[in-house]
Amino acid sequence: MRKDSFQFLKKLVETPSPSGFEQPVQRVVREEMAKFSDEVKTDVHGNVIGIKNPQGKPRLMLAGHCDEVGFMVRYIDEKGFISFSAIGGIDAHLIPGKRVQIHTQKGPILGVVGKKPIHILRKEEKKEEVELSKLWIDIGAKDKKEAEKLVSIGDPITFSERLERLQGELVVSRGFDDKMGTFVVCEVLRRITEKPLRAAVFATSTVQEEVGLRGARTAAYSINPQIGIAVDVDVATDYPGVDKKKEGEIFVGKGAVLYKGANINPRVGEMLIKIATEESIPYQLSGASGATGTDANVIQISRAGVAAALVSVPLRYLHTPVEVLSLEDIENAVKLLTAFVLRINEEINLIP
Numbered sequence: 001m002r003k004d005s006f007q008f009l010k011k012l013v014e015t016p017s018p019s020g021f022e023q024p025v026q027r028v029v030r031e032e033m034a035k036f037s038d039e040v041k042t043d044v045h046g047n048v049i050g051i052k053n054p055q056g057k058p059r060l061m062l063a064g065h066c067d068e069v070g071f072m073v074r075y076i077d078e079k080g081f082i083s084f085s086a087i088g089g090i091d092a093h094l095i096p097g098k099r100v101q102i103h104t105q106k107g108p109i110l111g112v113v114g115k116k117p118i119h120i121l122r123k124e125e126k127k128e129e130v131e132l133s134k135l136w137i138d139i140g141a142k143d144k145k146e147a148e149k150l151v152s153i154g155d156p157i158t159f160s161e162r163l164e165r166l167q168g169e170l171v172v173s174r175g176f177d178d179k180m181g182t183f184v185v186c187e188v189l190r191r192i193t194e195k196p197l198r199a200a201v202f203a204t205s206t207v208q209e210e211v212g213l214r215g216a217r218t219a220a221y222s223i224n225p226q227i228g229i230a231v232d233v234d235v236a237t238d239y240p241g242v243d244k245k246k247e248g249e250i251f252v253g254k255g256a257v258l259y260k261g262a263n264i265n266p267r268v269g270e271m272l273i274k275i276a277t278e279e280s281i282p283y284q285l286s287g288a289s290g291a292t293g294t295d296a297n298v299i300q301i302s303r304a305g306v307a308a309a310l311v312s313v314p315l316r317y318l319h320t321p322v323e324v325l326s327l328e329d330i331e332n333a334v335k336l337l338t339a340f341v342l343r344i345n346e347e348i349n350l351i352p
């Protein structure tokens, strides 16, 4: 991956963006898209859309959601300890003992999620399921009054983790889901800048995916595309304890994931596979037996229907602060989508 692209990816994942609080990351996206688009729009919902060749045919929407899972301040007790709820799906077992950032009006504040030490845990307590409502954040405040001067009810919270390199092309961060997808759609825009283009391209950084695919729904309505492709992460199954008979076999580092199933327009699905094969771009095949839990779902059933598809990057440890993926898989997703965008024209038949 180019050095400046890597820096952009790092900036995206490290900018806080829990669902409903995406403005800081969307400002970063806007700035990037402005370099490579004919026009950039932010809609009333917060979706940012970089438009290239708006009069072209067909109209193609690419969607990567920019929101990440996180938490929200709900209550501050007399001693200044903070209770919180989840934004999106987070396993409560992950949270105790973690550093978090509370994103206050005056900037981020460090906090820690407290945990009774093993020395004083009763035997029954060791077996207990972790309940989010029983956890608390300690910011080191003296009491409620001091905490309230800094933190307000409703402030969003994220884990503190940042992007770091593992071995080879593997990297770890919180928030790859799905700022990686936003990165891919921006990167595709960059790569088609000087290329001959027949399609109209609407590269969209959608909001509020983690709380019900809400941004893509309104964006798809306003863009009114014929083809809509969501770019998201998929659960890799290449680590201990995963039942491949149930979850299928997806590896980190073996290419982007393409799908067959109800959420995928067969023509677009086949074309993606054909392009990957012809251009020797590695990919993995997966079956999605119903609607996917991605933006592709709401895009497909927008208005009178859209030819939808999904391109995913395999990711280990989804919705944890240590999401792991391969930069090579991202690169392959970008290559495939760039080739797709450059090949399509108004003659494309989307009827299954």
Ligand SMILES: [Zn+2]
Pocket (backbone or CB within 6 Å): 177, 178, 210, 319
């Ligand atoms: Zn997610």
